[in-house]
Amino acid sequence: xxxxxxxxxxxxxxxxxxxxxxxxxxxxxxxxxxxxxxxxxxxxxxxxxxxxxxxxxxxxxxxxxxxxxxxxxxxxxxxxxxxxxxxxxxxxxxxxxxxxxxxxxxxxxxxxxxxxxxxxxxxxxxxxxxxxxxxxxxxxxxxxxxxxxxxxxxxxxxxxxxxxxxxxxxxxxxxxxxxxxxxxxxxxxxxxxxxxxxxxxxxxxxxxxxxxxxxxxxxxxxxxxxxxxxxxxxxxxxxxxxxxxxxxxxxxxxxxxxxxxxxxxxxxxxxxxxxxxxxxxxxxxxxxxxxxxxxxxxxxxxxxxxxxxxxxxxxxxxxxxxxxxxxxxxxxxxxxxxxxxxxxxxxxxxxxxxxxxxxxxxxxxxxxxxxxxxxxxxxxxxxxxxxxxxxxxxxxxxxxxxxxxxxxxxxxxxxxxxxxxxxxxxxxxxxxxxxxxxxxxxxxxxxxxxxxxxxxxxxxxxxxxxxxxxxxxxxxxxxxxxxxxxxxxxxxxxxxxxxxxxxxxxxxxxxxxxxxxxxxxxxxxxxxxxxxxxxxxxxxxxxxxxxxxxxxxxxxxxxxxxxxxxxxxxxxxxxxxxxxxxxxxxxxxxxxxxxxxxxxxxxxxxxxxxxxxxxxxxxxxxxxxxxxxxxxxxxxxxxxxxxxxxxxxxxxxxxxxxxxxxxxxxxxxx
Amino acid sequence: xxxxxxxxxxxxxxxxxxxxxxxxxxxxxxxxxxxxxxxxxxxxxxxxxxxxxxxxxxxxxxxxxxxxxxxxxxxxxxxxxxxxxxxxxxxxxxxxxxxxxxxxxxxxxxxxxxxxxxxxxxxxxxxxxxxxxxxxxxxxxxxxxxxxxxxxxxxxxxxxxxxxxxxxxxxxxxxxxxxxxxxxxxxxxxxxxxxxxxxxxxxxxxxxxxxxxxxxxxxxxxxxxxxxxxxxxxxxxxxxxxxxxxxxxxxxxxxxxxxxxxxxxxxxxxxxxxxxxxxxxxxxxxxxxxxxxxxxxxxxxxxxxxxxxxxxxxxxx
Numbered sequence: 001x002x003x004x005x006x007x008x009x010x011x012x013x014x015x016x017x018x019x020x021x022x023x024x025x026x027x028x029x030x031x032x033x034x035x036x037x038x039x040x041x042x043x044x045x046x047x048x049x050x051x052x053x054x055x056x057x058x059x060x061x062x063x064x065x066x067x068x069x070x071x072x073x074x075x076x077x078x079x080x081x082x083x084x085x086x087x088x089x090x091x092x093x094x095x096x097x098x099x100x101x102x103x104x105x106x107x108x109x110x111x112x113x114x115x116x117x118x119x120x121x122x123x124x125x126x127x128x129x130x131x132x133x134x135x136x137x138x139x140x141x142x143x144x145x146x147x148x149x150x151x152x153x154x155x156x157x158x159x160x161x162x163x164x165x166x167x168x169x170x171x172x173x174x175x176x177x178x179x180x181x182x183x184x185x186x187x188x189x190x191x192x193x194x195x196x197x198x199x200x201x202x203x204x205x206x207x208x209x210x211x212x213x214x215x216x217x218x219x220x221x222x223x224x225x226x227x228x229x230x231x232x233x234x235x236x237x238x239x240x241x242x243x244x245x246x247x248x249x250x251x252x253x254x255x256x257x258x259x260x261x262x263x264x265x266x267x268x269x270x271x272x273x274x275x276x277x278x279x280x281x282x283x284x285x286x287x288x289x290x291x292x293x294x295x296x297x298x299x300x301x302x303x304x305x306x307x308x309x310x311x312x313x314x315x316x317x318x319x320x321x322x323x324x325x326x327x328x329x330x331x332x333x334x335x336x337x338x339x340x341x342x343x344x345x346x347x348x349x350x351x352x353x354x355x356x357x358x359x360x361x362x363x364x365x366x367x368x369x370x371x372x373x374x375x376x377x378x379x380x381x382x383x384x385x386x387x388x389x390x391x392x393x394x395x396x397x398x399x400x401x402x403x404x405x406x407x408x409x410x411x412x413x414x415x416x417x418x419x420x421x422x423x424x425x426x427x428x429x430x431x432x433x434x435x436x437x438x439x440x441x442x443x444x445x446x447x448x449x450x451x452x453x454x455x456x457x458x459x460x461x462x463x464x465x466x467x468x469x470x471x472x473x474x475x476x477x478x479x480x481x482x483x484x485x486x487x488x489x490x491x492x493x494x495x496x497x498x499x500x501x502x503x504x505x506x507x508x509x510x511x512x513x514x515x516x517x518x519x520x521x522x523x524x525x526x527x528x529x530x531x532x533x534x535x536x537x538x539x540x541x542x543x544x545x546x547x548x549x550x551x552x553x554x555x556x557x558x559x560x561x562x563x564x565x566x567x568x569x570x571x572x573x574x575x576x577x578x579x580x581x582x583x584x585x586x587x588x589x590x591x592x593x594x595x596x597x598x599x600x601x602x603x604x605x606x607x608x609x610x611x612x613x614x615x616x617x618x619x620x621x622x623x624x625x626x627x628x629x630x631x632x633x634x635x636x637x638x639x640x641x642x643x644x645x646x647x648x649x650x651x652x653x654x655x656x657x658x659x660x661x662x663x664x665x666x667x668x669x670x
Numbered sequence: 671x672x673x674x675x676x677x678x679x680x681x682x683x684x685x686x687x688x689x690x691x692x693x694x695x696x697x698x699x700x701x702x703x704x705x706x707x708x709x710x711x712x713x714x715x716x717x718x719x720x721x722x723x724x725x726x727x728x729x730x731x732x733x734x735x736x737x738x739x740x741x742x743x744x745x746x747x748x749x750x751x752x753x754x755x756x757x758x759x760x761x762x763x764x765x766x767x768x769x770x771x772x773x774x775x776x777x778x779x780x781x782x783x784x785x786x787x788x789x790x791x792x793x794x795x796x797x798x799x800x801x802x803x804x805x806x807x808x809x810x811x812x813x814x815x816x817x818x819x820x821x822x823x824x825x826x827x828x829x830x831x832x833x834x835x836x837x838x839x840x841x842x843x844x845x846x847x848x849x850x851x852x853x854x855x856x857x858x859x860x861x862x863x864x865x866x867x868x869x870x871x872x873x874x875x876x877x878x879x880x881x882x883x884x885x886x887x888x889x890x891x892x893x894x895x896x897x898x899x900x901x902x903x904x905x906x907x908x909x910x911x912x913x914x915x916x917x918x919x920x921x922x923x924x925x926x927x928x929x930x931x932x933x934x935x936x937x938x939x940x941x942x943x944x945x946x947x948x949x950x951x952x953x954x955x956x957x958x959x960x961x962x963x964x965x966x967x968x969x970x971x972x973x974x975x976x977x978x979x980x981x982x983x984x985x986x987x
Contacts, residue, residue: 372791375733386735395778396771405770408814412821415981427818427977431970434814435807441777442803445784449799454791455731518766527827530766534749534775537766542745549722549890556725556889557737563729563886564792565873576788576796584804588963 003052003077004062007085007128010041014121017041021113031103034113038120039096042089045124049085052077056498061130061194068133071191076130079498080263083339084255085127087346091247092120094474098354099240101470105361111152112238119145119244123252131192132181136174139256143170143220146249149241150233162232169219169229176216177256183209184264193264200266210272213260214279221253222306223313224283225621230306231290235298235366239357242298246305247350251342254312261320262503270324270419276317277425281432283310286621288439289593292446292582293617297356297366300447301349304392307436308345311407312338314433318410319504321422328506330413333521335500336493336508337406343492344399344485348391351478355385358471359451362464368578370458371451377464382452384475389448391482393441397535399485402492402519404437405529409521439585446581455572487532490519579615593620677929678763682752688937689897689904690714692944696903699948714900718893726889729790739786740887740894743779747898750775751905755912757919757936758929759830759837768827769817773810776861776905779898780806787883798882801959805867805879808966809860812853815973819850820913822980829912837916849976851914856969858906860962862899865951867962870899877956907943908936915939 017037024030052059059077066073077085099116106112122142129135147170150163183205184196201209219226234245261272287306294300315338322331356366358381365371375382391398394405411430417423456462466472485492490511497507511519518530549555562568590596595618602611646654694711701708728736750772755764767775780802787799821827823846824835835841860867863880872878884895912919918935957965 373731373733375735375789376731379734382733390778390781393777393781394774395781396767396774401771401774405774408770409827412818412827415822420982423981424978427815427974427981430818430977431811431815431974434811438777438807438810441781441810442784442807445781445788445799445803449785449788453733453735453785453789454796516766524765525826525828525831527768527770527821528765529768529771533763533766534771537749537752537763538742538745540745541748542741545744545748545894546741549894553719553722553893554725554890558725558727559730560727561730562790562792563727564790565794565885568792572791574793575791576793576800581788581796581800581803584800584959585807587960588804588808 002062003048003059003082004075004128006048007045007077007124008062008064008075010045011121011124011128014038014041014117014124018114018116018118018121021117022110025110025113028104030113031109032100034117035096035099035103038117039093039100042092042096042120045085045089046093049077049082049089052082053079053086053498054495056501066134067137071131071133073134074130074192075128075134076193077128078502080258080502081127081255083343083496083499084251085124087251087343088120088123088127088248091244091346091350092123094350094354094478095240095244095247097477098243098357098471098474101468102238102240102354102357102361104468106238108152111154112149112241115145115148115152116241119149119241122146123248126252127255130194132185132196133191135256136178136181139177140174142249142252143174146237146241146245149237152238152241153236156236158232159236162229162236166229166233169226173216173219173226176212176219178216180209180212180216180260183212184260193259196264200264203269206265207269207272210261210265211275213257213265214275217253217257217260218279218313221250221257221309221313222283222287223279223309224286224306225625227283227287227306228619228622228626231294231299231302234302234305235296239298239353239360242302242357243350243353246302246353247346250305250309251346254309254316254342258316258503261316262323268320268324270321270417270422273317273321273324274421274425276313276320277429280310280313280315280317281429281436283307283313284436285310285432285439286593288436288443289585289589290619292439292443292585293590293594295368295578297359297368297371297447297451298353299366300368300443301352301356304440304443305345305349307440308341308349308392311404311433311436312341312345314338314429315341315407315410317429318407318414318426321417322410322413323504325417325419327413327416328504329508329522330410330416331504332500332506332508333406333413334410335504336496337403337410339496339499340406340489340492341403344391344403344482347478347481347485348388348400351384351388351475351482352392354471354475354478355381355388358467358475359464362467363458363460365458365460368447368450371456371461372454372458372572372575373452373456373461374464375452377461378466380472381467381475384472384479385448385452387479387482389444391486393444394437395441397483397486397531397538399482399489399492402486402489402529402531404433406521407433409527412527413522439589442582442585446578450576450578450581454575457572457575457577483535487535488517489529489531490514490517493519590617594618595620595623673926677758678752680933681756681758682748684933684936685751685754685756685904685908686748686897686901688940689900690718692904692907692940693900695941695944696948696951699945700952703949703952718897721888721893721896722890724889726891729886731791732789732886735782736786736789736886737891739782739789740891740898742782744894744898744901746775746779746782747901747905751901751908753829754905754908755830755833755919756908757932759834759919764830765828769820769829769832770814770827772829773813773817776902777806777810779902783883783895786887790886792886794882794885798879798885801879802883805860805962805966808963808970809857812857812966812970812973815970815977816850816853816857818977819846819973819980822977823847833912833916833919836913837919846976846979847914849972851910853969853972853976854910854914856966856972858910860966860969862903862906864947866954866957867965869956877959879959904940907940907947911936911939911943
């Protein structure tokens, strides 16, 4: 069977699993069946897609008599969709493995088991769809399945609100994609992607389609300012679903954008790179600042997804601009950087969400200021979380560094742009990327350090214990992948060649032929990096130092109470909390993204009540963009509400008036 | 090949040997300028040996990360330093990481040190980590922006190539370079916790940053961290030397004699930099913590302006 047929077979089995999941949900067999099934099927898709990506051939188009009778449904796997299939199925395989253990803690499995395979099936369908109709239908299916998963714990009020906001934003995003495809299809209605590619739209329609795709895919991916639903919805779902939403579904959105903007919308226009770069850099900075201020571990991770998607879109922006300027090598570098970062983010963000889920199941807490000291109580989870935190902070020799390094390398190629606007924008975006990366490191010092280090801040954290083996195995696999992809970046880059070929018409020079497994994006004299050597050097010098000191100096250790400059305090509440940790950063950067309100309530001398510091952070984007919109919608609704209470004569009058107006329009239509 | 390997090893050991001496020179200069006799130049070596021989006291609440961090911090700093062409360019492994990777390696050291500050669960440790994270979040992008400028001038982020280009005399005098130098010095002061950003000699609770993070360390752990801090100072001094004052350094394929001379010149330059740093620190006061973002932010802006000049001037040629 061909790749696409195998993928569709997997989708059909997943849908059957989803149906079965509804019946057997209450039993532990049901859990094993559903998650075991999704694990096997995602591994199958991973193999199939990996093969299609490495071979790089454009597969056949499969036409099924589904959907609209005269359109049918087309499916196709090319290297671009194969790459994203690899990302999605990898994240899904890890999530299934994790859920084999984690699913035990689910209070209401009937609300999760049927939807989990359906969600995965929806994502695979989006990636293999080859016409606009199938694509949009799968997209909606994916959105609704994930919405049902967000609603899994619907009795908590904030989850219901999150699901509501998500539903509204998802519908809005689909509407924008619908517009994009309508513009691409043109007056003759070419639904098939191949037909759209063969007859590219006029310049004006292409620009509009590009912007609509940016809005539609961007709202699903979590680009600022359309990101507001993401930090509400992703954490509300069960943790393995959060990992899938952040790790995989945002990548499906990235795929949708690449497919439309790079593949279908015809020849590029350099002006369109400007919104891409600005939105990407802004998402990065806003996302990471929000992540730094938040006190909920899973929400911190969701905000950091916005940041990473921002970085991916910066890479895409450079790729688009380079392609428009006619620099294929540079475009290939930027595109590879964006795709590699998408892959890396899927790996470490899934890992971090698994860790957050483990913390949640061990302590029942997500709030940073109720945790602490977990590294002593959950050593394995802590170690894997540490690897994930280091990888997402772009520390060498892990994988996050490679992709951010490549994004910075593509910034360095940008003085060759012919346009002044891009010339001035490029270093600003580059500085924004650097700022984002540095703030992300601070963010993950906090997100790992507050819950895992220090002394326990609550009894729940004090009593925590290590989680089950399935969860640990899933985290171990992903942590190992972070390390391997960081040590051998050349192999990862070479695997992306076919996908970048399709997106920008060029690929980076082959890296595996470089001596000593190093990577050099343009030429070795320009820049090169060798993850393996750096890793080996670090390991060597650390062991050398430790051996020498233990051998020739002292190896004795004495345990004692903390010194703390001579004033030790027995209460764990005197430790730095998440909020106090980020206070200096809030003071310096806070006003970019927030309306900060600090109130100090200081008792008069002689009073015995404690002093209080109250802090309120208002989201600037929500306040300026969404609140007026909500108010306007509510006002309009109140006005329209009157229509419900008319008499029958008034209704007839309204119908008559509408009819006349329509006829007039029809009569005067040219 | 063997000769190359020997020189690479020589470079690796030279930086680690000279680092405590540099700190000693700075301290001696500051002592002389304040009319004290001061400790002898070799005092930092003696301190390190004394600390390493003592038993390490580890707090009850500390995790394994606390005991591993000193070695991680030391290793990442050492690897970063070893990649800098101090006295000769084109060393054996110089291509294995570029300037951006060197900055990221230092970032890794800071990441783990900040975690160690949080590990014991004391308020001082958290205070140090929190402030260090703020300074890092400003200094790192500033450094990256400076790298943009250097890379655009030399056409490479590879430090060896940059240094060779700077020696070649093809550079000329550039406004961007001057801006980058000023920004570089500001970043170096902030990253090493020198006056006016932090005072390495202080234990005054409310003002310390680096010292607050490592407050709970003792014995060999403290020795390793102190050595890493000295190494980091040597690294920044070497970076400034190799980019802005590269004269006298041996280029690639130079003869052995040239390289030995290069090593001598390098040591002299490092010691001179130590004296200059001592003079600077004596003549300036430490600033408040929340003035530091303005100070480091100035570096970011200068670096950015320099890079922007380059980006724009590329078309005019």
